[in-house]
Amino acid sequence: MALRSNPTLRQRRLGAELRRMRERAGLGGSQLARALGINPAHVTQMESGKTGISVERLRTIAALCMCVNEPLIEALAEIITDRDKGGWWEEHRGTVSDDFLEVAEMEGHAHGLSTYTMAFIPGLLQTNAYTSAVFDRSLTPLPRHEVGLRTAFRMRRQDVVRSGATPYSAYIHEAALRMQFSGPKIQAEQLRSLIEDSERSTISIRVVLFDVDALPLNYENFTYVEGPIPDLDTVQADSSVGNVLFDAPAHIARFRSMLSRLDSAALPEDDSREFIRSIKKDMESKYA
Known part of the structure; x- marks a missing residue:
């Protein structure tokens, strides 16, 4: 998937929330990457909004980060599914x-x-x-x-x-x-x-x-x-x-x-x- 050169505000916010989720769990970017089986650079790209993720991956990340804030997870999932609807x-x-x-x-x-x-x-x-x-x-x-x-x-x-x-x-x-x-x-x-x-x-x-x-x-x-x-x-x-x-x-x-x-x-x-x-x-x- 090609990297976004200019992620939208909501795409950047999704990435920022993924970073907060990881940091609250006390995980480094490399640790999360190993758990997901991806390159550490991919974690950085997700957290900067430069690459998208699926709802399934969001839920995997939430589980790995021990996030039990279901309203937050659902709201982030909505951002993901709404990503192709330009205003x-x-x-x-x-x-x-x-x-x-x-x-x-x-x-x-x-x-x-x-x-x-x-x-x-x-x-x-x-x-x-x-x-x-x-x-x-x-x-x-x-x-x-x-x-x-x-x-x-x-x-x-x-x-x-x-x-x-x-x-x-x-x-x-x-x-x-x-x-x-x-x-x-x-x-x-x-x-x-x-x-x-x-x-x-x-x-x-x-x-x-x-x-x-x-x-x-x-x-x-x-x-x-x-x-x-x-x-x-x-x-x-x-x-x-x-x-x-x-x-x-x-x-x-x-x-x-x-x-x-x-x-x-x-x-x-x-x-x-x-x-x-x-x-x-x-x-x-x-x-x-």
Whole structure:
């Protein structure tokens, strides 16, 4: 079987879980290879996602590693059997960056999504004009066609929450509600759209006010992605060099704690809607 040159996010996650399974059992890669009757390099390739495995081999590895977490084994088996079903984002491979594709892949397989943003409205809730304005103000100026490609891709991503298929909770800092990327009119239209989205039964929008006591968080913007089981949750955070992905148990526990803090600090949904409405009116007064 030819090695994958560019394994997908889910293929890499499967490999990472196989490595964790082996390490929890105290087995080295060479030890597992001998037990399986394969070359040690093959174990490395499986654990990096560069080569696939069958469900039967997954169960053999689980038995050798004394893994009795049946929900995890079943969830990994689902990743294996689903490997040939490419999502809509695959149509854009080669036209947008791998970071964009990985975010869409995570969202497309998510069982629930939660975001926190401090500088801008969450991408899954942005209007076309707002998104275009954000990309248009990139630190390194983008050509117009690139702005258009990125904007269209982000609009397509929104289907996952606008369709109601995936429950979505957005914690938005007051700073993001007031930050203008292209004047008060576009911001007011964005806030109007946000109010409409807040009335959807599968979307929860809650505001974190400026006057909330210190809320120390490790990242200004992050997305918590719920997997089919908690063991397969993932977090994506923004950084100056692109996406940062977290799936280690300790990291996931830390981000769950952050979400708990946000849940305690943010305004209730109804109060958040009214607060957004008040800022919208203020923006409208600036161009009326």
